[in-house]
Amino acid sequence: MVIYLQAFATGFERDYERIDHMYDHINRSPMGSMVLNGTGWSLNRERMASYLGFDSVFDNSYDATQLYTLEYPVEAAGVVTPIAIRVGNFIEDLMTQYAQPHPRILLQEGGKNTYVSSAMPQKRNPGILNNTRMDASTIVGDAQGAIICTHNTTPGLIDSRSPLTVEMVRDTAKLLDQFDDVLQALQIDPVRAEQELNLDWTASQELADTLMRDYDIPFRVGHHVASDMVTVARANDYHPTDFPYAEIQRIYAEDIAHADISEAPRTFPLSESQFREVLNPRRIVERRATKGGPQPAEVDRMIRESKAQVAKQEQTTAKRTEQIKSSLERLERDFQAYLK
Structure with missing residues (x-):
């Protein structure tokens, strides 16, 4: 947020x-x-x-x-x-x-x-x-x-x-x-x-990313695994916190067999605790390493820079306002002096 x-x-x-x-x-x-x-x-x-x-x-x-x-x-x-x-x-x-x-x-x-x-x-x-x-x-x-x-x-x-x-x-x-x-x-x-976040499987892409990043499984294959997981979940009212670990093992084994990738692990390479962590939205936020991403350190940096920018803008506005005010005051003084 x-x-x-x-x-x-x-x-x-x-x-x-x-x-x-x-x-x-x-x-x-x-x-x-x-x-x-x-x-x-x-x-x-x-x-x-x-x-x-x-x-x-x-x-x-x-x-x-x-x-x-x-x-x-x-x-x-x-x-x-x-x-x-x-x-x-x-x-x-x-x-x-x-x-x-x-x-x-x-x-x-x-x-x-x-x-x-x-x-x-x-x-x-x-x-x-x-x-x-x-x-x-x-x-x-x-x-x-x-x-x-x-x-x-x-x-x-x-x-x-x-x-x-x-x-x-x-x-x-x-x-x-x-x-x-x-x-x-x-x-x-x-x-x-x-x-x-957990109701609509927002974290499903992280599974495909993890399989590719950590186990060299092509993203298209990991994407099939994650998509099939969501299909099963919606048909059975499963959520990331209670999706059966045995089901993801079965889905992975079937998709890998159809993909015919000899160098990929034949069994699901994540332990159950690792699987839960992959689907945890909090952990996903923490793992985002992109500049400008949602990780706390980057958000803090952007907030600091925005506050500094706002302070600079306020100074500029105050300077312009004072310039107009002082100019009009000088006009009034000189005009009054002229009338005398």
Whole structure:
């Protein structure tokens, strides 16, 4: 579950990068560009930009007032859409298992999290999930509307300058606040989660991997063994914790005979305790050695790096906010001094 949540955190890091790139584009002052070709008045555009907290000015006045005004809504839509889709993906994934009689992940009941069904007394509707997913879908729709408003539009026309762009950005900020509420309300049942893994033979591939890795049995043969094991298990309601050891010995012997691999062990090479360990989801997680895998050491590393990245992002945001604040304060001081 931790690596699952970490994956979404990594996705949100990419969202920040898109926001960061967009900020670089919009952090240029159009002041002084006028309608499209500047002005005859003696204006110091760089000074105006500094007073307003911009880093620089739009170099081309036609771009500032005619082209980027069409591009900005499209770029904003490209920023908010992945965020909304990712939130919606998470909610839908959560809802899929939430409908089970005994979910592994629930919401803390009450408040704005859940409400009692008006028809079924035993049912607790996940109101916060429903509302968050609906808002995410609305943002995706609004983003497409912003793009359509700029399509086949003559530069400079007002089609793309509707409040829709600002609204969808503000709505996305609200969506992230709602999503944080969802995460804070989650209650994970680790015992139930492990039961879920064992119910559908999630660990069956590890048997094929082990036969190949440790005993040089071709994966296609080990795959047949694991698949036949699952077929027998589902027909007899067996689970990894109680699958008869004699059955896997029989399945292995038959598949090896049909495969006609002379160098492979003729009898199942794993002891019963080794067989149980191979099918243990906890052990599988521990054995994953891939960079970025679910093993605790790698998950801890990714979490540390994500926290460091978040701290860096917070510093950048604070610096930009302070730059705007101090610039506007300087503008006010100088303007008041001018009035005197």
